[in-house]
Amino acid sequence: MTQDFRFTLQATDGRARRGQIDTPRGDIRTPAFMPVGTAGTVKAMYPEQVRDTGADIVLGNTYHLMLRPGAERVARMGGLHDFMDWPRPILTDSGGFQVMSLAKLRKLDEQGVTFKSHIDGSSHSLTPERSIEIQKLLDSDIIMQLDECVSLPAEEDELNRAMELSVRWAERSKQAFNDAKGRALFGIVQGGDNHHLRARSARHLIEIGFHGYAVGGLAVGEPQDVMFSVLDEITPHLPTEKPRYLMGVGKPDDLLGAVARGIDMFDCVHPTRAGRHGHAYTRFGVVNLKNARHKDDPRPLDETSPNPTARRFSRAYLHHLVRCEEILGAMILSQINLSYYQELMAGMRNAIEYSTFDQYCASVREGWIKGDLPALE
Amino acid sequence: MTQDFRFTLQATDGRARRGQIDTPRGDIRTPAFMPVGTAGTVKAMYPEQVRDTGADIVLGNTYHLMLRPGAERVARMGGLHDFMDWPRPILTDSGGFQVMSLAKLRKLDEQGVTFKSHIDGSSHSLTPERSIEIQKLLDSDIIMQLDECVSLPAEEDELNRAMELSVRWAERSKQAFNDAKGRALFGIVQGGDNHHLRARSARHLIEIGFHGYAVGGLAVGEPQDVMFSVLDEITPHLPTEKPRYLMGVGKPDDLLGAVARGIDMFDCVHPTRAGRHGHAYTRFGVVNLKNARHKDDPRPLDETSPNPTARRFSRAYLHHLVRCEEILGAMILSQINLSYYQELMAGMRNAIEYSTFDQYCASVREGWIKGDLPALE
Numbered sequence: 001m002t003q004d005f006r007f008t009l010q011a012t013d014g015r016a017r018r019g020q021i022d023t024p025r026g027d028i029r030t031p032a033f034m035p036v037g038t039a040g041t042v043k044a045m046y047p048e049q050v051r052d053t054g055a056d057i058v059l060g061n062t063y064h065l066m067l068r069p070g071a072e073r074v075a076r077m078g079g080l081h082d083f084m085d086w087p088r089p090i091l092t093d094s095g096g097f098q099v100m101s102l103a104k105l106r107k108l109d110e111q112g113v114t115f116k117s118h119i120d121g122s123s124h125s126l127t128p129e130r131s132i133e134i135q136k137l138l139d140s141d142i143i144m145q146l147d148e149c150v151s152l153p154a155e156e157d158e159l160n161r162a163m164e165l166s167v168r169w170a171e172r173s174k175q176a177f178n179d180a181k182g183r184a185l186f187g188i189v190q191g192g193d194n195h196h197l198r199a200r201s202a203r204h205l206i207e208i209g210f211h212g213y214a215v216g217g218l219a220v221g222e223p224q225d226v227m228f229s230v231l232d233e234i235t236p237h238l239p240t241e242k243p244r245y246l247m248g249v250g251k252p253d254d255l256l257g258a259v260a261r262g263i264d265m266f267d268c269v270h271p272t273r274a275g276r277h278g279h280a281y282t283r284f285g286v287v288n289l290k291n292a293r294h295k296d297d298p299r300p301l302d303e304t305s306p307n308p309t310a311r312r313f314s315r316a317y318l319h320h321l322v323r324c325e326e327i328l329g330a331m332i333l334s335q336i337n338l339s340y341y342q343e344l345m346a347g348m349r350n351a352i353e354y355s356t357f358d359q360y361c362a363s364v365r366e367g368w369i370k371g372d373l374p375a376l377e
Numbered sequence: 378m379t380q381d382f383r384f385t386l387q388a389t390d391g392r393a394r395r396g397q398i399d400t401p402r403g404d405i406r407t408p409a410f411m412p413v414g415t416a417g418t419v420k421a422m423y424p425e426q427v428r429d430t431g432a433d434i435v436l437g438n439t440y441h442l443m444l445r446p447g448a449e450r451v452a453r454m455g456g457l458h459d460f461m462d463w464p465r466p467i468l469t470d471s472g473g474f475q476v477m478s479l480a481k482l483r484k485l486d487e488q489g490v491t492f493k494s495h496i497d498g499s500s501h502s503l504t505p506e507r508s509i510e511i512q513k514l515l516d517s518d519i520i521m522q523l524d525e526c527v528s529l530p531a532e533e534d535e536l537n538r539a540m541e542l543s544v545r546w547a548e549r550s551k552q553a554f555n556d557a558k559g560r561a562l563f564g565i566v567q568g569g570d571n572h573h574l575r576a577r578s579a580r581h582l583i584e585i586g587f588h589g590y591a592v593g594g595l596a597v598g599e600p601q602d603v604m605f606s607v608l609d610e611i612t613p614h615l616p617t618e619k620p621r622y623l624m625g626v627g628k629p630d631d632l633l634g635a636v637a638r639g640i641d642m643f644d645c646v647h648p649t650r651a652g653r654h655g656h657a658y659t660r661f662g663v664v665n666l667k668n669a670r671h672k673d674d675p676r677p678l679d680e681t682s683p684n685p686t687a688r689r690f691s692r693a694y695l696h697h698l699v700r701c702e703e704i705l706g707a708m709i710l711s712q713i714n715l716s717y718y719q720e721l722m723a724g725m726r727n728a729i730e731y732s733t734f735d736q737y738c739a740s741v742r743e744g745w746i747k748g749d750l751p752a753l754e
Contacts, residue, residue, distance in 0.1 A: 040697060044704040069672065069697045077675055077693050085689060295446065298454055312462060316454050320417060320446045327421040327704055 005141075005184040005211055007243045011353050015235065015262040018352035021243055023141050024182045025081070026088045028056040030243060030264040031348055033255065033341045034091060035272065039064045040074075040084045043272050044327070044334045047086045053307075053335065054342030057141075058086055059267040062095035062134050063102065066124065067117050071137040079139025091142035091267070094131045094173075094188075097149050097216075097248070108148065110165070128169040132176035132185075140183065144214065145173035147188040152222045159192035166190045166216075167204040174208050184211035186245060192217055193226050195233040202237040212243040215263070219248040228257050235262035252281060252344055253368070256361045259348050271341050275333030278322035281340040282310065285368040289333070293375045294319040307339040382518075382561040382588055384620045388730050392612065392639040395729035398620055400518050401559045402458070403465045405433040407620060407641040408725055410632065410718045411468060412649065416441040417451075417461045420649050421704070421711045424463045430684075430712065431719030434518075435463055436644040439472035439511055440479065443501065444494050448514040456516025468519035468644070471508045471550075471565075474526050474593075474625070485525065487542070505546040509553035509562075517560065521591065522550035524565040529599045536569035543567045543593075544581040551585050561588035563622060569594055570603050572610040579614040589620040592640070596625040605634050612639035629658060629721055630745070633738045636725050648718050652710030655699035658717040659687065662745040666710070670752045671696040684716040 004024045011018040021028040035042045035050055037058045042050045050058060060080055065071060077083045080090055096113065099106060103115035103124075112127030131146040147166035150159055170187045177185040187205035191197030205213060215234060218227045231246070238244055245265035246258050255266055271281060278290040282302045287294075297315040305311055309332060321329030344364065351360030381401045388395040398405040412419045412427055414435045419427045427435060437457055442448060454460045457467055473490065476483060480492035480501075489504030503511075508523040524543040527536055547564045554562040564582035568574030582590060592611060595604045608623070615621055622642035623635050632643055648658060655667040659679045664671075674692035682688055686709060698706030721741065728737030 039701045039703060040694070041703050041705040044708070046705070046708070068701055069693065073673060073693070076673065077691055083691070083694050083697075085694075296450060296453065314454055314460070316446065316450070317417070317460050317462075320460075324416045324445055326416060326418050327707060328418040328423070330704060331421070331423070331708070 004182045007212070007241065009240060011355075013352045013355045013357040014260065016259050016348070016352050016357045017262055017264055018349050019243065019264060023089045023184070025090075025141055026056060028089055028265075029345075029349055031255075031259045031345055032056060032265050033345045034059045034265065034267040035338050035341075036061070036267055036269045037084065037086070037090075038269070039068060040080060042334075042338070044276065044330045045272075045338070047084060049335055050086070050338065051088070053338040054346060055338065057089040057091060060090050060092045060138060060140065061098060062092050062131060062138070063098035065092075065138060066095060066126075066134050067119055067122075071134040075137040075139070079137075081139060089141040090138070092135045092138055092140035092144065093247070094144040094146040095126050095134070096131070096146045099126060100149060110168075112146070128172035129176040132173055136180060136183070142184045142186060142212070143177060143180075144186050145170045145188055145210075147190055147216055149190065149217045149220065150192055151220045152192055152217070152226070154192055156194055156197070159190075159194050159197055163190040163192075163197050163201045167201060167208075170205055170208055170210075174210070186210055186212040186214050188214040188216040188247070189234060189238075190217050193222060193230055195230070198230060198234045199237050202234060206239060210242070212245060212265075213238050214245040214247050216247050218246065219250055219254075219268075224254060224257070227254070228261060231258055231261040231263065238262075252341070253365070255341075255344060256348070256364065260357070260361065271337035272334045275335075275337045276330040278329065278333065279337075280310075280318070280333050281337045282372075283340075283364070283367040284370070284372040287372050289315065289318045289322045289329075291319075297376055299373065299376075301336065305339075306343060307336060310336050310339065381559045384589070384618065386617060390729040390732045390734040391637065393636050393725070393729050393734045394639055394641055395726050396620065396641060400466045400561070402467075402518055403433060405466055405642075406722075406726055408632075408636045408722055409433060409642050410722045411436045411642065411644040412715050412718075413438070413644055413646045414461065414463070414467075415646070416445060417457060419711075419715075421653065421707045422649075422715070424461060426712055427463070427715065428465070430715040431723060432715065434466040434468060437467050437469045437515060437517065438475060439469050439508060439515070440475035442469075442515060443472060443503075443511050444496055444499075448511040452514040452516070456514075458516060466518040467515070469512045469515055469517035469521065470624070471521040471523040472503050472511070473508070473523045476503060477526060487545075489523070505549035506553040509550055513557060513560070519561045519563060519589070520554060520557075521563050522547045522565055522587075524567055524593055526567065526594045526597065527569055528597045529569055529594070529603070531569055533571055533574070536567075536571050536574055540567040540569075540574050540578045544578060544585075547582055547585055547587075551587070563587055563589040563591050565591040565593040565624070566611060566615075567594050570599060570607055572607070575607060575611045576614050579611060583616060587619070589622060589642075590615050591622040591624050593624050595623065596627055596631075596645075601631060601634070604631070605638060608635055608638040608640065615639075629718070630742070632718075632721060633725070633741065637734070637738065648714035649711045652712075652714045653707040655706065655710065656714075657687075657695070657710050658714045659749075660717075660741070660744040661747070661749040664749050666692065666695045666699045666706075668696075674753055676750065676753075678713065682716075683720060684713060687713050687716065
């Protein structure tokens, strides 16, 4: 373990945890939401705009970056922070998940996975060792082990095989990581919706020893209650003194429920992707700005929002930008959605400190249930 | 003529003019370049970013705005300035040019033009009176008369017919404008590449009397020397005490040449469109960031640029964004190109004040001819 990476648990409220991760590139307040900067950019946002929403850390995708512009090239350019001009912490995934979801002609064996790029068909391979090497070349602050993620539903045999393989890859990842100074390595708990497999996976990973523990293999199409049930079972098996990261999650309601179950970190493309499709996240829930009800509405999205951008433009203007597929629409709504996500994380952190987490979540949900402003007559 | 709109000629150098247009919404330093905010947004830019490049005024397109979101709707939303949150002056075109270039099933007669929308095929009509009405509904500060623009090359008969029609429409536009307080109305000189027709057009328009005179029907496919030759002939026929606007122009070299011939105002989609296609305008000329020579280049686009964005990101990063078709690439390059255009306008204004216009243009052109930085070995 390196000295520069430290997790401090500052307060709890039920199973919800308020903490802080110290890294050489800055602190991460937890629970934390990490905007996804897929290919070295959080889409449609300047880095300082991402920071201004309240983000302490962003995520970079190893799969995308290894294909374009290439990990060695990013390293020659001074690493991903310099390349994209984001000086704060970056977590990189292992690439495994997107090899499974995006690449063509995959072949997986004990050694790793070979695949063809979805961009140009070129051949690549990813082993636990190469994934760690790439993430070091990117100059990642939090590195993820390579794992195999199985989509649900799946047979127990298949879940077990992938979990066992992921544990062996976790060991190789730890070896390859080699206590890299100033960086952290997270293991990934697998096992699908099978509680015994999840518990075994966690036990193995804890024996190997990581700076943090991720829950993988969720948000792969299962209902929310299945995800929550897995979290209910798994978080008690994880060490309290290490951060817990639920990968690829989620929508605002998922975040509330997962923090309630002891999760500290999240990432998801949803807020920026939804923004590019004309959907705004607000205290009223999701507002679909494509909807004709907004076309003559002079009101801002939310005039009481702490985010100036959500108070600035009329719904009629946002509707117009979305209908015309104007880039500014994607820019504004990405900003609004990431701001709302960060507002939610800040609200949860504050509520945990004051032991009012349940009340906070209830009041947030009440706003969503109440829904959007009544349409104008 | 309204009292709130005033043009002051402050200095001349040869035929190049340094001036200022005062409007109720702010002053416009001339020679001025007006970024084009086609559908109520300068594409991929927040309004304050447009202002920060040095723009005093933007252009809105009547054709686009009458179709989406509709002029009456913009009026109900408080006008175009409020709608897009650009508090400074806006010039709107008459819609005529884009009816000719974009709409389907056009029918033009003495009364005006009927057409079908290129978006949904709906039927619309535009007369001089309706064009002025729409521009007032948009709350435009500088309104353009409806005219007929003929593409070049064209027969003299055809150029004459369109010029005469445009003059009759100019009279009707003036009537419809009705000395609207705080706004200006510009007439448009037509006549193609025929000097006699251009001179007759100018004489007629001056008799009618406008706040400013535009040169239309150029930048429609003719070579630059044809355009310059028309300007050489026409500007001496225009009153010195009124601003002169060359519509739809152009590339940086066109701006230098047209200012040298006495033009005060310009608009063009080129800098933002080129930015969305990966082309950057710099003191080295145009840099095509798609080009593989940039993929390993850690140097910024121009480390001596007064624009921080042009100094901020490496060419390798810009190349990567352009190749991945990332929105941030369009955002950055639109900003860089509009900044460079404004830098050029500021440079020309300054040079005219100091009677060094020719030297300034020569030194700018020298930079372009010298070209981009040598590629790295």
